[in-house]
Amino acid sequence: MMMQRFVDGVLAVAKESVKTFTYESLNNIVRLINGISALLLAILPGKAIILEGIHGWELRPTFGGPRFPRWMEHGVSSFNRFVHELSVDSEPSSMDYSSGEEEDIDGITPASPSSNCSRVSRASSFTKGSKAPSTCHRPFQLHSSIRRVHTTKDHAVHCTTDRRRGVIEDLHLAIEIFIETIFDFFHKAAHFLLSPSEALRMSWRWFSSDKNDTEVIHRDVYDASVHTDTLGENDPSVSERKSTFHHVMNTDARTCQDVITELGYPYEAIRVETSDGYVLLLERIPRRDARKAVYLQHGILDSSMGWVSNGVVGSPAFAAYDQGYDVFLGNFRGLVSREHVNKDISSRRYWKYSINEHGTEDIPAMIEKIHEIKTSELKISQPDVKEEINEAQPYKLCAICHSLGGAAILMYVITCRIEEKPHRLSRLILLSPAGFHDDSTLVFTVAEYLFLVSAPILAYIVPAFYIPTKFFRMLLNKLARDFHNYPAVGGLVQTLMSYVVGGDSSNWVGVLGLPHYNMNDMPGVSFRVAHHLAQMKHTGKFRMFDYGSVRENMEVYGSPEPVDLGEYYRFIDIPVDLVAGRKDKVIRPSMVRKHYRLMKDSGVDVSYNEFEYAHLDFTFSHREELLAYVMSRLLLVEPDPKRQFSQKASKLKKKEQIESS
Numbered sequence: 001m002m003m004q005r006f007v008d009g010v011l012a013v014a015k016e017s018v019k020t021f022t023y024e025s026l027n028n029i030v031r032l033i034n035g036i037s038a039l040l041l042a043i044l045p046g047k048a049i050i051l052e053g054i055h056g057w058e059l060r061p062t063f064g065g066p067r068f069p070r071w072m073e074h075g076v077s078s079f080n081r082f083v084h085e086l087s088v089d090s091e092p093s094s095m096d097y098s099s100g101e102e103e104d105i106d107g108i109t110p111a112s113p114s115s116n117c118s119r120v121s122r123a124s125s126f127t128k129g130s131k132a133p134s135t136c137h138r139p140f141q142l143h144s145s146i147r148r149v150h151t152t153k154d155h156a157v158h159c160t161t162d163r164r165r166g167v168i169e170d171l172h173l174a175i176e177i178f179i180e181t182i183f184d185f186f187h188k189a190a191h192f193l194l195s196p197s198e199a200l201r202m203s204w205r206w207f208s209s210d211k212n213d214t215e216v217i218h219r220d221v222y223d224a225s226v227h228t229d230t231l232g233e234n235d236p237s238v239s240e241r242k243s244t245f246h247h248v249m250n251t252d253a254r255t256c257q258d259v260i261t262e263l264g265y266p267y268e269a270i271r272v273e274t275s276d277g278y279v280l281l282l283e284r285i286p287r288r289d290a291r292k293a294v295y296l297q298h299g300i301l302d303s304s305m306g307w308v309s310n311g312v313v314g315s316p317a318f319a320a321y322d323q324g325y326d327v328f329l330g331n332f333r334g335l336v337s338r339e340h341v342n343k344d345i346s347s348r349r350y351w352k353y354s355i356n357e358h359g360t361e362d363i364p365a366m367i368e369k370i371h372e373i374k375t376s377e378l379k380i381s382q383p384d385v386k387e388e389i390n391e392a393q394p395y396k397l398c399a400i401c402h403s404l405g406g407a408a409i410l411m412y413v414i415t416c417r418i419e420e421k422p423h424r425l426s427r428l429i430l431l432s433p434a435g436f437h438d439d440s441t442l443v444f445t446v447a448e449y450l451f452l453v454s455a456p457i458l459a460y461i462v463p464a465f466y467i468p469t470k471f472f473r474m475l476l477n478k479l480a481r482d483f484h485n486y487p488a489v490g491g492l493v494q495t496l497m498s499y500v501v502g503g504d505s506s507n508w509v510g511v512l513g514l515p516h517y518n519m520n521d522m523p524g525v526s527f528r529v530a531h532h533l534a535q536m537k538h539t540g541k542f543r544m545f546d547y548g549s550v551r552e553n554m555e556v557y558g559s560p561e562p563v564d565l566g567e568y569y570r571f572i573d574i575p576v577d578l579v580a581g582r583k584d585k586v587i588r589p590s591m592v593r594k595h596y597r598l599m600k601d602s603g604v605d606v607s608y609n610e611f612e613y614a615h616l617d618f619t620f621s622h623r624e625e626l627l628a629y630v631m632s633r634l635l636l637v638e639p640d641p642k643r644q645f646s647q648k649a650s651k652l653k654k655k656e657q658i659e660s661s
Contacts, residue, residue, distance in 0.1 A: 038488035299403025304329035314622030359411030406433025435542035441502030466524030474519035504585035506616035581613035
């Protein structure tokens with residue numbers, strides 16, 4: 001026994017020594033990498049402008065000094081506030097935030113993360129006949145019931161807010177598991193040699209134990225119940241729903257549905273099939289009886305996640321819903337998962353599309369689905385709608401589009417008008433829309449000629465641009481966390497990525513951390529879309545895809561040249577609001593002004609505005625003034641007086657029927 005204890009002690013000391021040595025070695029290597037990154041960052045030109053958009057929360061903030069960390073100042077998202085509350089919940093010194101009025105500390109009341117504009121929008125939306133006035137603050141109240149008892153469900157909720165481990169954290173874990181395994185082997189071997197009888201008894205117990213009593217520990221996923229509440233439900237009490245968390249790989253694979261429902265909003269997923277067989281996901285934050293709807297369309301390498309990534313206060317989708325809109329979030333074709341009616345479609349065939357298909361296939365399919373849903377629902381909720389449907393559209397639909405989505409929606413409206421089809425839209429709000437690109441940086445000019453010269457060859461070799469394997473997508477997802485954990489490395493990557501896109505100061509590192517870039521799926525860019533953009537830049541015109549031969553162009557367009565959409569701006573029969581970013585190097589303000597001048601000369605009801613934003617700031621960053629502007633433009637579109645009168649009459653009839661019964 002003495003020898004056994006001595007061996008155990010020696011092995012324990014050796015194990016801890018090896019762990020300490022390996023941990024310190026790894027930490028020193030990481031510090032060296034971070035230090036070298038800081039040195040390189042110090043000598044790179046233009047870093048001050050590029051990094052000015054990187055806020056404190058994106059560089060691993062610490063909770064010290066002020067009541068709120070730096071990333072909670074200036075009206076930043078209440079979703080981030082909710083995340084922070086959960087992350088510091090176990091700390092005894094952490095402060096308890098609630099949805100009600102906050103207590104003063106030292107006689108000073110700090111500014112609330114919820115901005116006045118958002119509070120007003122919430123209040124106004126629920127005073128205009130919303131069905132859930134009692135649950136308007138549920139997103140803040142959600143965590144209060146969870147924190148009462150610490151159970152395994154609390155662990156599940158924490159997983160929803162911070163599901164990722166970085167590569168460095170994975171290395172730490174792998175090293176620890178490896179060391180534990182090696183020393184466990186030597187420990188058992190020593191016990192077997194020093195006490196063979198005890199070892200034989202243990203071996204007999206292992207082999208004779210019932211296999212049915214053993215549990216499989218290593219699983220890819222586990223299910224847990226999460227407390228949730230949904231706005232607009234008949235029963236506003238907190239309920240539970242099953243959520244699945246990927247915990248072995250520890251990657252963040254949240255979907256737009258996860259973000260929306262975790263914040264207490266209703267959600268609906270709608271499957272849409274295009275005429276050429278692509279399967280699209282149209283997501284919805286539903287107000288089924290609303291007569292005003294808004295359709296939000298993302299840009300290149302993005303998804304519907306961009307419209308909800310800033311939480312309750314900072315996201316256009318939630319702001320529109322709080323203003324009483326039925327919100328629809330469109331998703332273009334172009335996912336690595338290759339959703340198509342033909343399950344055996346090849347990669348080359350799937351990615352064979354340009355911006356033409358976004359504007360003439362994807363958007364028409366989604367808007368027609370919205371029209372189908374809205375008319376059928378309004379028929380049920382408001383019987384007087386049946387008469388109006390024969391006369392005109394019973395609802396108003398506005399579109400908010402960013403970047404490539406702006407070019408696609410313009411293409412959709414113009415082609416519908418040329419073909420004399422209804423486009424169903426009442427107003428367009430275009431945030432830094434694509435279309436004109438002749439004024440751009442040297443980087444984009446080099447890319448333009450590269451695509452134009454190599455297109456005949458590369459189109460067959462590289463059908464699309466995306467990360468092809470799950471391993472490398474998982475690696476990107478984990479590296480995004482490391483970029484946050486090590487500010488110098490993150491700053492260096494941010495600066496280098498900014499150079500690649502011409503010096504645009506958008507938060508490129510933060511965008512890499514969005515969960516739609518995960519190991520299972522991610523948005524990609526087809527070669528033809530990139531080639532189409534190069535054609536637009538080269539010609540200086542906003543035109544449809546040039547197939548490269550007179551015969552193919554004649555088959556598609558009926559002319560040897562592609563349709564120049566700028567020449568058909570006179571067909572736009574609805575108001576258009578153009579918004580540009582002064583710091584945008586991807587689509588410069590001069591290119592948005594080119595849209596404006598052509599529309600103005602064509603007699604379009606168009607407005608133009610500029611903000612101090614970079615390209616991704618329109619969707620990814622929290623911008624209160626932008627939200628206020630977008631909401632003000634949306635509110636210019638109101639239901640026709642006749643419909644408003646008939647809607648009131650319908651409500652009065654229902655009230656009379658209830659009173660009489």
